[in-house]
Amino acid sequence: MGKRDVEAGVGGSFYHYTPPPPPIYPPPRESYLSWLVPIIFVVDVALFALTMYENNCPESLDEPAHTCVFFDHLGRFSFEPLHNNPLLGPKTTTLQNMGGLRVELVQEGEWWRLLSCLWLHAGLIHLIANMISLLFMGIRLEEEFGFWRVGPLYVLSGLGGSLMSCVNVLRKQRVGVISVGASGALFGLLGAMLSELITNWTIYANKCSAILSLIVVIALNLAVGLIPGVDSSAHIGGFVSGFLLGFVLLMRPQFGYVSSKYLPPGYKQKSRHKCYQYFFLLLALIALILWYGYGFAELYKSIDTTDRIDLV
Template sequence: MQQIINRQSKAYVTWGLLAITIGVFLVETFSGGSKNINTLIMLGAKTNGLVQEGQWWRLITPIFLHIGVFHIFMNGFTLLYVGQILEPMIGHWRFFIIYIVSGIMGNLASLAFGANNAISAGASTSLFGMFAAFIAIAYIYRENRFLTELGKSFLGLIVINLLMDLTMSGIDIWGHVGGAIGGLLIGYALGLPKINRPKMILRILAIVLVVVISYFMYVKGMIVYG
């Protein structure tokens, strides 16, 4: 098991995503400032109203946008730290899928349940998905003590962060919840490379749940505020 976990030692996708995120932040900075609402909207931040008008790409672009230096520093550090553990464990393309799908599901949850006039940006939707993917993997391979302890650690991290979200203003808690659900399901569906677990029927069921939940959140977001 340990040999398979370390089979891809380089976190190329993690570094690539970080480079893109930093590059986008520089564009924000030189286009009016990362805290400038007009700049954020111009570059793809999510507002429910614009998504409802048909600008569906705003469910993806907010993953790479950040509001202020502290925001990108915290998310960038987390991406680098966690990505260098998760990506070598599951492989490059699995990691990329978890990151993007979690981010999209987080933004869909924000669309469905979040404040209508709020501006959403940041990689935290994807980061919560990364945390939750560890939980899924730990459950699948629960006989492995290393993975079990890792899963417990990230479960605690999710709980602590969600509790903190409840006490802070301006935090899109629904985005975090949606991202975690996405990461949990996709992490379960993909598993680890070259290990035939879980059963294929359960993998397919997890993917179906991702599609159904995403569709439900999209429809709800478009109807409730439309």
């Protein structure tokens, strides 16, 4: 119903009364059930079980079989002795055979290790810590934005973490290092949560408390990288990748936006996004190209240096 003028007489004078436009009743947001994150959880757990099966500590260990942790209860699935792997997991050669990230093998053409390492874990403690983080952050993000945004965010953040891990290994010239774990992808989810808060600033009510609580969580997780043996470069690479991807993949309509099909005549529709959101998106796309380009360039530069033949 459009606007309508109504004439009314009061004391011999007339005035025009324009009733307000009818209220807008857009349909409620449909609930979304997370399914991708639970699948990632199941795949990670299943691959860890497969890794322990392939490891077969009692058969492959040079020491007596009873030195395998929980040998009496787990048999073939028992863990390596704690002096070999304090995280309750397999030996490093098994992780490499299963697809762990090793720079030398990536340089030889096994590029898929940049992604396969995301689904492997060095031990039961490593797996539990990452899966708690995955369920805590991933389900919330998937329910908010759907699998078609969270899926690419997870994989591309993990790729960024793998690239930075390779760059760090090459710089320090640490030969034979095996890197596994979903930490790069999980830190990408953390970074995306921060950029999502920034680019969708207008829809948050308690802005300061939201950003402060998120910064505390990020700081605590980044502090984990200070523990010896933890690949902090993968954490940082994943976080930066996810932070940039959040501006691209997690942009939401500004506060007060309603689709035109739910607007009655007489309403002026707001623009879907604010100018600063498009500005952040453009900057993030440029930064992402430079960020991934830098990682691959360092990797290929190392390949050129390694394969070069000097004539004397």
